Amino acid sequence: MTVNRRTLLGAVATAPVWGALPFRSARAQAANTIRIGVLNDQSGLYRDISGPGSTQAVRLAVQESGITQRGVNVEVVEADHQNRPDVGSTVVRQWIDRDGIDVVVDVPTSSVALAVNTLVREKNKVFINSGAATSDLTGAQCSPNTIHWTYDTYNLAKGTGGAMVRAGGQTWFFITADYAFGHALERDTTAFVTAAGGRVLGGVRTPFPGTTDFSSFLQQAQRSRAQVIGLANAGGDTINSIKQAAEFRITRGGRTKLAGLLVFVTDIHSLGLEVAQGLVLTETFYWDLNDRTRAFTQRVGAMPGNLRPSMVQAGCYSGVLHYLKAVADMGVAAAKASGAEAVNRMKAMPTSDDAFGEGSIRADGRKLHPAYLFEVKTPEESKGAWDYYKLISTIPANEAFRPLNEGGCALVRS
Amino acid sequence: MAEGTIATAGGIAARHEETGLWGFTKPQAVAFLLMLAFVLVSPFFLYPVFLMKVLCFALFACAFNLLIGYVGLLSFGHAAYFGMGAYITGYAAKAWGVPPELAILMGGATGALLGIPFGWLAIRRAGIYFAMITLALAQMVYFFALQAPFTGGEDGIQAIPRGTLFGVFDLTADLTMYWLVAAIFLAGFLLIHRIVHSPFGQVMKAIRDNEPRATSLGYRTDDYKLMAFVLSATLAGIAGGTKALVFNIATLTDVHWAMSGEVVLMSLVGGLGTIFGPVVGAAVIITMQNYLAEFGAWVLVIQGVIFIACVLAFRRGILGEIAHALRVKL
Numbered sequence: 001m002t003v004n005r006r007t008l009l010g011a012v013a014t015a016p017v018w019g020a021l022p023f024r025s026a027r028a029q030a031a032n033t034i035r036i037g038v039l040n041d042q043s044g045l046y047r048d049i050s051g052p053g054s055t056q057a058v059r060l061a062v063q064e065s066g067i068t069q070r071g072v073n074v075e076v077v078e079a080d081h082q083n084r085p086d087v088g089s090t091v092v093r094q095w096i097d098r099d100g101i102d103v104v105v106d107v108p109t110s111s112v113a114l115a116v117n118t119l120v121r122e123k124n125k126v127f128i129n130s131g132a133a134t135s136d137l138t139g140a141q142c143s144p145n146t147i148h149w150t151y152d153t154y155n156l157a158k159g160t161g162g163a164m165v166r167a168g169g170q171t172w173f174f175i176t177a178d179y180a181f182g183h184a185l186e187r188d189t190t191a192f193v194t195a196a197g198g199r200v201l202g203g204v205r206t207p208f209p210g211t212t213d214f215s216s217f218l219q220q221a222q223r224s225r226a227q228v229i230g231l232a233n234a235g236g237d238t239i240n241s242i243k244q245a246a247e248f249r250i251t252r253g254g255r256t257k258l259a260g261l262l263v264f265v266t267d268i269h270s271l272g273l274e275v276a277q278g279l280v281l282t283e284t285f286y287w288d289l290n291d292r293t294r295a296f297t298q299r300v301g302a303m304p305g306n307l308r309p310s311m312v313q314a315g316c317y318s319g320v321l322h323y324l325k326a327v328a329d330m331g332v333a334a335a336k337a338s339g340a341e342a343v344n345r346m347k348a349m350p351t352s353d354d355a356f357g358e359g360s361i362r363a364d365g366r367k368l369h370p371a372y373l374f375e376v377k378t379p380e381e382s383k384g385a386w387d388y389y390k391l392i393s394t395i396p397a398n399e400a401f402r403p404l405n406e407g408g409c410a411l412v413r414s
Numbered sequence: 415m416a417e418g419t420i421a422t423a424g425g426i427a428a429r430h431e432e433t434g435l436w437g438f439t440k441p442q443a444v445a446f447l448l449m450l451a452f453v454l455v456s457p458f459f460l461y462p463v464f465l466m467k468v469l470c471f472a473l474f475a476c477a478f479n480l481l482i483g484y485v486g487l488l489s490f491g492h493a494a495y496f497g498m499g500a501y502i503t504g505y506a507a508k509a510w511g512v513p514p515e516l517a518i519l520m521g522g523a524t525g526a527l528l529g530i531p532f533g534w535l536a537i538r539r540a541g542i543y544f545a546m547i548t549l550a551l552a553q554m555v556y557f558f559a560l561q562a563p564f565t566g567g568e569d570g571i572q573a574i575p576r577g578t579l580f581g582v583f584d585l586t587a588d589l590t591m592y593w594l595v596a597a598i599f600l601a602g603f604l605l606i607h608r609i610v611h612s613p614f615g616q617v618m619k620a621i622r623d624n625e626p627r628a629t630s631l632g633y634r635t636d637d638y639k640l641m642a643f644v645l646s647a648t649l650a651g652i653a654g655g656t657k658a659l660v661f662n663i664a665t666l667t668d669v670h671w672a673m674s675g676e677v678v679l680m681s682l683v684g685g686l687g688t689i690f691g692p693v694v695g696a697a698v699i700i701t702m703q704n705y706l707a708e709f710g711a712w713v714l715v716i717q718g719v720i721f722i723a724c725v726l727a728f729r730r731g732i733l734g735e736i737a738h739a740l741r742v743k744l
Contacts, residue, residue, distance in 0.1 A: 043714060080713060082703075085570060085665045086467070086657070090704055093463045097588075114572045115663045134569060141572065179560050180567025208560070 032332045033073040036062070036320060037101040039088060039116065040131055042080035045235050046108040048266040049310040050131045052078070053303035054106045057317035060300050065324035072332050074324070077101070081112050088112035089119060096123045102336055103128060103323055106316050110134035110181075114141060121145045125339040128323060130315030133181075133234075133262060135402060138366040142409035144340040147347075149367045150315030151284050153185055153262075154402040156371075159282030160259050161192030163373040163393045164228060169257055169280075173226035174203035175217050175241060177233035182208065185232040185261050201226045206237070214241040218248055227256060228280075234262040243275055251278035257375075264310050268376055268388050276388075277378040284371045284400075285311035285355055286389050296354035308386045314355035319367070322351045359397060364409040371400040437611035441742035445690050453596050462592040463660065468700045469599040470657040475680040475692030476606050477649035482678075483687035484610055485642045486622035487537070490545040490674050491552025492650050494532070495525035497669025498555060499651030504571040504664035505564055514577040514585055518598070518655040525651020526644055528555070533643030537636055540625075552674060559669045570665030574658055591660060598656055602649050607689055609645065618642055679717075683724050685731025688744045694733050 038058055040050035055078045062074045077099070081088035088107065095101035096119075104120055107113045108131025120127040121143040128147050129137055135152040137143075172193050176182040182205075190200050201224045204217045218241065221229045229250070231238050238260055245251060251258050260267075260281040268276045287297040287308045300309055300317065309317075326345040327335040335342045343365070351359040351367070359369040374389035382388065404412055438446055456465055474496055481487045499521035506512040506520050536547040559565045566572070576585035585591045609615050620628040621635050628635050658664040667673065676699065684695025699717070706713045728735050737744040 082713065084667045085663050086661050086667060087703060089661050089663060090463060090467060094461055094704070097463075098461055111568055111570045111572075111663075111665045111667075114569055115661070115665075118573045118662060136569070180569070 031336075032071065033075060033100075034067075034103070034324070034327060034332060034335070035075045035077070035095075035099065035101045036103050036105060037092070037095045037099075038076065038078040038105050038316065039081050039091060039112075040078075040106040040108055041083050042078070044083050046083070046131065046312075048270070048305065048307060049264045049312045050106050050108045050316075051304065053307065053309065053313045054078075054130070054316040056303060057300055057309060057313045058105055058320045061317045061320035061324065064299075065321055065328070067324045067328055070328065072327070081107070081109070083109045083112065085109075085111045085115040089115045092116050092119050096120075096125055102126060102339070103320075103342075105320060106131045106312070108132055108312065110136075113137060117141060117143055117146050120339065123339075126323065126342050127339075128316075128319035130319055131312045135407070138362075138364045139402070139407035139409055142364045142407065142411055144365075144411060145343055147319065147343060147361055147365045147367055149319045150311050151282075151371070152366075152401070153181075154188055155284070155400055156261055156282045157185060157188035158192050158402075159371045159373055159395050159400065160230070160261055160280065161189035161198075162196045163282070163395055164257075164259055164280060165193055165196035165198035167373065167392050169228035169259070170198050171226045172198060172200045172228045172230055173221045173224045174200065174230045174232050175214065175221060176203055176205050177208040177211075177237050178205040179208045181234065182232045186230070189230055189232065189261060206233070208233075208237065211237060212240060214244045215248070217241075218245055218250060222248070222250055222256070228259050229256060230259045230261060231263075232261050238263055239267060239271065242271060242279060246275040246277075254278070264312070265388060266307055266310050269307065269386070273377060273379045273382055273388065276376045279376040280373065280392070281376070282371055282373055282395075283311050283389075284369060285309075285314040286372060286374065288387065288389070289372065289391075292354040292357065299354075309355075318351070318353045318355045321353050322346055322349070322361075325349065362401075362404055364404060364407055364412050366401055366404075366407075368397040368401055370397050371395045437608070439743055441737075441740070442689065442744060445744055449690065449693065450600070453600065457589060457592050462588040464700075464704055466588075466592055466595045466660045467657070467704075468697050469595050470653050470660060471677075471680065471700050472693040472696040473599050473602045473656070474650055474653035475677055475684065475696045476603055476689075477646045477653060478677045479681045479686065479689075479692040480606050480609065480649070481642060481646040482681060483691075484615065484622060485618045485639060487540075487639065487643070488545045488678075489536070489548040489643075489646070490671075490678070491532070491548035491550075491555075492646075492677050493669050493671060493673035494552035494555035495528055495647040495650035496654035496657075496673060496677075497559065497664075497666075498528055499525045499654030500658035500664035500668045501559060501565050501571060502651075503655030504574040504658040507577060507659065508571060508574045509564075511577075513581065514579055514594070514659055517577070518652060518659065521655020521658070522648045522652040525654070526648040528651075529644040529647025530640075533640050533647065537639040537643060549671065549674070552669070552671060556666070556669045556671065559666060565664075565666075568666055570663055571658075572663055574662045574664065576659050576662065585659070595656055595660060598652065602652065603689075603693070606649070610689065614638070614641070679721055681731075683720065683731055685734030685737070685744075688731070688733045688737060690744050691731050691733040695731065698732070 038055045042051050079091045103126040105128045107116050110132045113132035130150045133153045135154040137148040174186045176186045258279050263281045330345050347361045356369040361367050373392040375392050478492050502524040503517045503521035507517040532551045578584050583590050617638050680695035680699050681692045685691025733744050
């Protein structure tokens with residue numbers, strides 16, 4: 001068939017028949033409706049750790065909060081920010097100005113998260129961030145309307161850097177992506193390594209973006225004879241360096257360990273145990289950690305693509321559950337009237353859920369819970385699907401995150 | 415190209431070309447009044463921030479179209495001027511507390527200052543080489559933005575204040591900001607229209623259609639190309655600066671090569687070489703990005719399908735096809 005103007009126009013003319021497309025119905029302006037907007041990456045790099053799975057987790061939280069039985073309606077909408085701050089910012093503005101969204105959830109990608117952080121504060125709504133890594137959200141750019149739920153770069157650097165030295169990784173070599181994020185990760189981790197009595201033997205900066213061949217950097221790392229090679233990079237860079245390290249068999253024999261500073265369980269799943277075995281990493285949630293996390297994983301069901309929940313998705317569940325508890329406590333009208341008040345109420349209440357156990361929220365908006373240092377199992381050790389991690393050590397909640405007075409958050413000083 | 419047929423078919427209209435207000439032909443005047451009416455009325459029933467985004471990108475696409483549509487130079491690095499305009503405007507407004515009108519002008523100046531050396535280098539070659547040189551230079555700007563401390567790396571410059579215009583109008587109100595953006599857009603649009611219909615613009619079009627002939631007539635074509643390049647870069651910088659104030663952010667997205675691709679897409683969808691085409695193209699693409707955000711991953715697929723459809727069947731773009739069907743020049 002030739003494509004010409006006539007066929008295309010014909011196709012467009014039949015467009016109304018495509019009405020099966022899920023267009024959203026007009027919103028009803030009910031005063032006792034809480035509206036939750038899940039904003040994340042549905043098409044790119046972070047789809048697996050957040051994406052539609054986060055919405056699924058949020059829906060479970062709504063269902064389990066029991067708030068709908070008290071006559072409160074809860075609407076959940078989702079959107080793709082395409083990892084672009086301007087798209088994310090436009091969506092959130094429209095959500096708040098036009099659709100009456102009360103709380104924005106998830107938002108991976110630091111630049112988008114920081115833009116949403118400013119916007120939500122200006123409009124006095126609630127922002128529960130689960131997906132972004134930047135510790136600025138509870139530091140220099142902290143806001144009375146924002147809670148940073150799941151993890152941050154400081155937390156990961158401390159977990160992997162500090163706990164790893166105590167577990168025997170005394171000497172380090174860094175492979176660092178050459179941009180602000182990589183530098184920050186290397187700097188923070190170095191501080192924890194030296195504080196715990198370890199030594200950094202050296203490091204190498206890899207051009208970013210665009211480095212696909214890490215072999216020479218890995219060989220440099222190997223020659224340094226360091227016990228731990230720290231990967232201060234993210235996304236595709238991390239994946240590539242782990243794969244190539246496996247090809248060079250760097251971690252076989254157990255003398256050298258590879259430490260990922262921003263790696264998620266879904267990355268391990270796509271890499272496979274054959275490649276990822278021996279990698280050391282920090283997460284704050286793992287589906288197979290204990291009975292409660294297994295129960296949560298059971299209830300939330302398989303994530304899109306038949307994945308198990310990531311810590312980001314678990315954070316969305318936990319954050320929304322706690323928010324709805326605060327709403328039930330203070331009343332829908334009060335919660336809708338002021339986002340800052342709702343966040344204050346959330347800070348005043350202890351948190352408890354199956355994904356993260358017992359926890360609390362600090363004045364600067366930092367949610368506190370334990371972090372865990374894991375090592376990826378070998379294929380022989382793994383007993384079944386998604387049996388990926390063995391626990392090396394647990395970092396208690398009061399040590400897992402940056403101390404309150406070190407973040408430079410204005411809310412703390414006042 | 416279809417230009418020839420349009421020119422003969424619209425021969426009668428063309429005779430009136432220079433007599434109308436601002437050099438508009440009758441159909442163009444109608445189209446301009448329609449656009450003006452839309453710009454004036456739309457904020458009362460459409461979402462102003464969305465409209466501001468459309469207007470910023472419309473100005474950006476018009477600036478790009480000045481180069482491709484009227485001089486025939488395909489720049490693949492316009493994100494550099496757009497993005498650096500956004501960064502400098504944002505930095506000036508945030509760190510130095512510069513008032514918004516001055517900050518936006520600084521964005522335009524940034525575009526011009528980048529455009530002079532980049533244009534000077536790039537116009538030495540034509541066609542694919544020109545496109546590649548502009549892309550290479552734009553990538554250098556991208557890496558600069560990634561590494562320079564003042565841009566905030568991948569976090570970008572956040573929380574840029576909109577400030578008060580002339581110390582009188584508080585721009586934090588969306589509608590006030592909208593009128594500023596609308597004024598900037600209309601001024602830029604009319605400037606481009608004026609450039610295109612000036613004697614300078616006639617030379618530009620002569621270079622596009624037959625450069626050796628323009629040279630043989632005694633024009634220093636390189637000078638004209640450079641001037642058009644710098645004008646285009648300046649307007650792109652202004653568009654970027656305005657966008658930075660609207661959204662309070664300036665990030666790597668604005669300097670990324672995908673942004674250069676997006677502006678090509680907007681011009682193609684709207685209609686290359688038509689004065690209103692890029693405006694329509696920008697509106698279509700931005701509307702898709704915004705209203706289809708709910709469909710998640712499908713946005714990019716839909717965008718791709720529309721692009722393919724345009725290239726296969728509507729090669730003149732939306733406005734180009736309409737103009738062709740009505741036998742007028744838009």
